[in-house]
Amino acid sequence: MGGWQQYSVVNGNEPGALRQVDTRQIPLSAYLGAVGMPGVTAWYGLVKIIEPKKGETMLVSAATGAVGSAFAALSRARGCRTVGIAGGPEKCSYAVNELGFDACIDYKRHPNAGSLSKALKEVCPNGVDGHFENVGGMVLDAALSRMNPFGRIAVCGMIAGYNGAPLPLTYPALILVSRLKVQGFIVTEQMQVWPEALAELGTLVATGKLRARESIAEGIESAPAAFLGLLKGQNFGKQLVKLI
Ligand SMILES: NC(=O)c1ccc[n+]([C@@H]2O[C@H](COP(=O)([O-])OP(=O)(O)OC[C@H]3O[C@@H](n4cnc5c(N)ncnc54)[C@H](OP(=O)(O)O)[C@@H]3O)[C@@H](O)[C@H]2O)c1
Structure with a gap:
């Protein structure tokens, strides 16, 4: 928030402008990632929008990134099958072997949403109950096709369209047919959840359950x-x- 600069002057009295952090069990840099804004973003989308239940299947795109990796730890902690979508074999094996995803699909191996959807079906045999969208486009099309009735989609990011390219949704009727809840959010408008979210994320990092x-x-x-x-x-x- 301070701009792309080495030093900035902030008003220390403004709520949230400055935060004293404890680096005894949590590395300083984690406060900019898992125990910071990206971690709270994953927490808000999962806990407040998707509202997961034990045994449900959760899916997240950009799975190995700052938000996706926190999402995996939070979803696993709630007893959910957790599946990721990421770009490339190296990221996918990291997702499964280090982040604790149950499975990860490399979207770059799939030329279109239909092919990606088939791959998702194999790793989500019971369908998808909650999806956390970071990308948009083909990835969202494929995820939508696997949603169970009354599934919930937290729309966090649309990075595939940040260059200004249009990101059309191929089958929006699926929102109706599957009676889906689809909700976007901006984490900085949800400051009331930060203390609770940061407490859980801090514990996950300090206990080694989230090592992003x-x-x-x-x-x-x-x-x-x-x-x-x-x-x-x-x-x-x-x-x-x-x-x-
Ligand atoms: N709503 C909010 O309040 C909020 C807050 C924070 C972040 N966000 C959003 O959350 C998302 C994740 O943020 P992050 O900080 O955790 O980033 P990140 O996942 O660490 O990095 C972005 C990742 O997106 C993937 N990506 C980039 N271009 C893509 C494309 N054209 N198609 C598919 N995947 C692409 C890449 O992963 P692969 O190599 O796996 O493709 C890249 O590593 C972003 O969309 C960001 O804007 C939203």
């Missing part, structure tokens, strides 16, 4: 390239820029 990777670019001059890399999936986990 980070991609660290060095120096402010590397920030533009790091940002563009996010839009190409070049980051592995939370993208950070180390200033000093």
